[in-house]
Amino acid sequence: MTDQGPTPPEAQADTDALLRADKVTMRFGGLVANRDVDFEISRGSIVSLIGPNGAGKTTFFNQLTGMMKPTSGDIVFDGESIVGRSPHEIVELGIGRTFQNIRLFGAMTVIANVMVGRHTRMKASWWASLLKLPAVREEEAATRKRAQELLKLVGLPRRYSEDWAKNLPYGDQRRLELARALASEPKLLLLDEPTAGMNPGETAQMTALIKRLRDELDLTVLLIEHDMKVVMGISERITVLDYGEKLAEGRPEEIRANPAVIEAYLGKQATTSS
Amino acid sequence: MTDMLLRRALFSGLIGGMAGLHVSLVGMVGTFQSRDLIADVVTVGTIMPMLIAILVGWQAGGPLRSAGLVPGPRDALALGAIAGAAVGLILAALAFLIVTFDINGILANARPALAEILQFGQGPLVGSVILILGLGLFGALGATLHLVPAALARAVTIGGVVTIIVALMEPFLGAVLRNVNLDLIEEFLYASGGLTPVGFVLVFALTAGGVYAWARRGGEVRERVAALPPERRRIGKLIWFAALGALLLLLPQIVGQRLSEVLGTVGLYVLLGLGLNIVVGFAGLLDLGYVAFYAVGAYTTAVLTSPASPAFSPELPFWGALPFVIVAAAFIGLLVGAPVLRLRGDYLAIVTLGFGEIAREIFKSAWAQPVTGGAQGILSIPAPLPFENDPQSIYYPILFFCILAAVAATSLASSRVGRAWNAMREDESVAEATGVNTTNYKLLAFGLGAAFGCVSGALFASKIGVIFADSFNILVSINALALIILGGMGNIAGVVVGALVLVGLPEFLREFAEYRLLIYGAVLVAMMLLRPEGLLPNRTRRAELHEQDDIDDQYEEEAGGGTARPVVT
Numbered sequence: 001m002t003d004q005g006p007t008p009p010e011a012q013a014d015t016d017a018l019l020r021a022d023k024v025t026m027r028f029g030g031l032v033a034n035r036d037v038d039f040e041i042s043r044g045s046i047v048s049l050i051g052p053n054g055a056g057k058t059t060f061f062n063q064l065t066g067m068m069k070p071t072s073g074d075i076v077f078d079g080e081s082i083v084g085r086s087p088h089e090i091v092e093l094g095i096g097r098t099f100q101n102i103r104l105f106g107a108m109t110v111i112a113n114v115m116v117g118r119h120t121r122m123k124a125s126w127w128a129s130l131l132k133l134p135a136v137r138e139e140e141a142a143t144r145k146r147a148q149e150l151l152k153l154v155g156l157p158r159r160y161s162e163d164w165a166k167n168l169p170y171g172d173q174r175r176l177e178l179a180r181a182l183a184s185e186p187k188l189l190l191l192d193e194p195t196a197g198m199n200p201g202e203t204a205q206m207t208a209l210i211k212r213l214r215d216e217l218d219l220t221v222l223l224i225e226h227d228m229k230v231v232m233g234i235s236e237r238i239t240v241l242d243y244g245e246k247l248a249e250g251r252p253e254e255i256r257a258n259p260a261v262i263e264a265y266l267g268k269q270a271t272t273s274s
Numbered sequence: 275m276t277d278m279l280l281r282r283a284l285f286s287g288l289i290g291g292m293a294g295l296h297v298s299l300v301g302m303v304g305t306f307q308s309r310d311l312i313a314d315v316v317t318v319g320t321i322m323p324m325l326i327a328i329l330v331g332w333q334a335g336g337p338l339r340s341a342g343l344v345p346g347p348r349d350a351l352a353l354g355a356i357a358g359a360a361v362g363l364i365l366a367a368l369a370f371l372i373v374t375f376d377i378n379g380i381l382a383n384a385r386p387a388l389a390e391i392l393q394f395g396q397g398p399l400v401g402s403v404i405l406i407l408g409l410g411l412f413g414a415l416g417a418t419l420h421l422v423p424a425a426l427a428r429a430v431t432i433g434g435v436v437t438i439i440v441a442l443m444e445p446f447l448g449a450v451l452r453n454v455n456l457d458l459i460e461e462f463l464y465a466s467g468g469l470t471p472v473g474f475v476l477v478f479a480l481t482a483g484g485v486y487a488w489a490r491r492g493g494e495v496r497e498r499v500a501a502l503p504p505e506r507r508r509i510g511k512l513i514w515f516a517a518l519g520a521l522l523l524l525l526p527q528i529v530g531q532r533l534s535e536v537l538g539t540v541g542l543y544v545l546l547g548l549g550l551n552i553v554v555g556f557a558g559l560l561d562l563g564y565v566a567f568y569a570v571g572a573y574t575t576a577v578l579t580s581p582a583s584p585a586f587s588p589e590l591p592f593w594g595a596l597p598f599v600i601v602a603a604a605f606i607g608l609l610v611g612a613p614v615l616r617l618r619g620d621y622l623a624i625v626t627l628g629f630g631e632i633a634r635e636i637f638k639s640a641w642a643q644p645v646t647g648g649a650q651g652i653l654s655i656p657a658p659l660p661f662e663n664d665p666q667s668i669y670y671p672i673l674f675f676c677i678l679a680a681v682a683a684t685s686l687a688s689s690r691v692g693r694a695w696n697a698m699r700e701d702e703s704v705a706e707a708t709g710v711n712t713t714n715y716k717l718l719a720f721g722l723g724a725a726f727g728c729v730s731g732a733l734f735a736s737k738i739g740v741i742f743a744d745s746f747n748i749l750v751s752i753n754a755l756a757l758i759i760l761g762g763m764g765n766i767a768g769v770v771v772g773a774l775v776l777v778g779l780p781e782f783l784r785e786f787a788e789y790r791l792l793i794y795g796a797v798l799v800a801m802m803l804l805r806p807e808g809l810l811p812n813r814t815r816r817a818e819l820h821e822q823d824d825i826d827d828q829y830e831e832e833a834g835g836g837t838a839r840p841v842v843t
Contacts, residue, residue, distance in 0.1 A: 065707055067703065067706075067707060086706070086711075087703075087706045087707045087709075088706055088707075088708075088709050088710055088711045088712070091707065091708065091709035092709060097707060099704070103701055103704045105696065105697050105700035105701060105704070105705075106700060107696075107700055108693070108696050108697065108700060112693055112696070115690075115693055116693050116694065116696075116697045116705070116708055116709075116710070117708055117709070119690060119693070119694055119697075119708065119709045119710050120709035122690045124689060124690045124691070126686070126691045126718055126722075129685060129686055129689035129690060129691045129692075130682050130685050130686055130689075130691075131685070132685045132689075136689065136690075139690075140689065140690070143690075180708060184708070184709050
């Protein structure tokens with residue numbers, strides 16, 4: 001496990017971290033979901049968070065997005081601590097997310113879902129909306145246009161835009177969730193199992209899409225994923241959680257060879273049998 | 275014909291029989307015997323069992339969805355006839371009981387007169403046979419609605435319902451016609467409290483024919499309108515709006531004093547409905563204490579404007595008090611909104627229900643008496659000048675605020691704000707995680723809802739000139755909620771239609787006063803069973819509620835339909 005890459009990732013991470021978690025601990029009563037997790041993402045990278053079920057990955061996500069407040073520890077995003085901020089403030093700062101079990105606004109149209117995503121980037125106040133001031137109309141038209149661009153970007157056909165979100169096929173619902181998250185112009189995009197429930201073809205498309213989005217929109221991406229092919233294929237770095245603690249961290253090839261990780265995933269005998 | 279269908283037909287007949295017993299024994303049949311539907315031909319009392327028979331026949335002759343059974347034409351007719359005859363049998367038994375035993379002591383309305391109506395004055399034997407066969411016939415008639423093309427069945431049903439309503443509204447429609455000097459039409463259509471036979475046929479033919487023609491040709495017309503160049507469409511729209519506006523402006527003169535009063539009340543409820551629609555329909559916050567806002571608006575106006583109010587002098591004019599009403603609305607909106615921010619669904623409903631009751635009790639209490647007049651209320655509240663305290667005049671400010679509210683609600687619905695509310699209604703935590711400040715948007719919904727409710731209350735106070743705390747009871751909240759559900763949740767035109775039907779119709783049908791709540795309840799139950807999305811549904815709600823139907827239909831289509839075949843649901 002010697003460094004072979006042109007730039008040592010550690011050195012880069014230290015100087016240019018977009019998000020840094022410092023000893024984040026989350027307790028639910030006696031249960032410790034996350035214990036002293038240190039974590040960093042450098043700008044522009046794609047990082048995966050992996051671990052067996054119940055390892056505390058989604059809990060960690062929820063703390064990054066403000067849906068839960070860490071029991072202790074600090075999370076710094078783009079130079080600002082986000083601990084104690086409400087989810088909508090964190091969206092405004094530039095963290096967008098999708099959900100493991102797709103959570104769209106089912107009884108709203110596809111385009112409206114994406115337009116809600118742009119909420120924080122719009123200015124129209126309630127009284128200006130009520131009076132339909134010219135500025136509001138302009139903003140509304142611009143938002144609609146941008147939403148349509150995003151739908152195109154994630155590969156949703158235009159004819160869907162006036163359909164109800166919940167009537168879309170499964171794979172397209174995932175794409176729509178992605179478009180909604182992108183609409184808030186995030187710097188950091190959190191994806192909770194973006195390829196769950198997809199067939200190999202859809203999975204490959206989604207993986208390619210995530211990479212393309214990162215390049216085109218200057219994103220930093222953190223994803224939770226179970227599909228090792230996706231993880232190994234897409235990630236620049238991988239963090240492994242097990243029983244709420246950080247087990248390992250490194251580049252894909254390092255993680256693949258890490259005995260502790262193999263043990264956590266496959267059990268003890270596996271190391272010998274494989 | 276299978277056992278299952280037969281059993282359902284008998285069961286429908288039994289239910290219909292129960293309904294028939296009920297309307298007979300509460301006295302509706304007897305009371306309405308004195309009211310002609312078609313002059314000198316049929317009374318309102320007589321058609322009640324017939325309508326029930328048609329309804330159960332329709333029910334019995336239709337497809338049995340849960341088992342995927344669709345009766346053939348002959349079976350459908352037979353099933354309808356059986357169900358109808360079952361109703362007849364039960365009513366004949368009632369008539370028989372009445373003439374044989376003296377049950378008048380137990381059941382106040384079980385009088386010989388009732389038996390006579392049920393037996394068509396033909397004596398026990400012949401009368402019973404006529405009743406059973408006749409209702410069987412009407413049952414079969416109900417079943418035929420499934421056998422004719424859907425568009426025709428629809429046209430006939432709507433035509434029938436409209437004709438009956440037109441007949442029932444004789445006292446008012448007649449007055450309106452005389453009012454605008456159309457005595458000739460009035461004499462042609464109406465006689466002795468009901469429609470003339472010719473009028474009956476004419477009204478039925480016009481509505482049924484109109485509905486049918488629209489079903490056949492409506493699509494074409496719509497396409498042709500859509501194909502018109504935009505300028506011409508805009509002109510068409512303008513003409514349409516101008517006509518509607520002119521009608522709305524002239525309405526009080528057309529309908530006269532008595533109906534203007536009703537229109538005013540409808541307008542107040544339209545305002546309430548539009549406000550509550552923001553809270554419940556847009557933002558998904560079930561508020562059962564909406565009357566609190568109505569009361570605050572009314573009391574603020576009364577205290578500030580009435581010379582008889584105990585607390586505040588000198589008196590302001592209505593328009594001077596209005597800004598204070600709005601401020602009070604915002605304040606009370608926040609007061610109610612802030613503590614319930616963390617509550618969802620049922621809990622929110624219960625807490626707001628409590629708020630509504632608390633508001634009324636406070637206004638009535640001895641503690642508040644120096645300001646609100648306590649149980650004595652506040653008298654001599656002036657009208658909003660230059661309008662007078664007269665139904666035909668006060669109609670205009672009410673209309674003005676209704677239009678204002680409707681425009682405001684429409685603009686909000688399709689804006690950033692409306693979308694945020696809808697997102698919150700769909701999934702609150704995801705809305706927050708998508709960037710919506712749910713706390714603020716809940717408060718905004720409560721605040722705006724409160725403003726609409728308070729303005730309605732202010733107009734109410736100056737419309738009737740006196741207010742008592744007991745006017746602001748839970749029925750106001752329930753009415754407002756029921757009308758938006760009936761009209762179609764989240765839809766602004768639906769609010770207007772809902773208010774007309776739920777608030778307007780009962781006022782038009784005043785002689786039904788005794789049975790008003792009964793009919794009201796029955797209409798609501800029927801609506802929820804037959805058309806849960808409301809009369810004018812919002813697209814979204816319709817999708818939610820009919821998803822399962824669509825799946826069923828699809829399956830039936832795929833399965834070929836028609837023959838008996840189990841459907842997986």
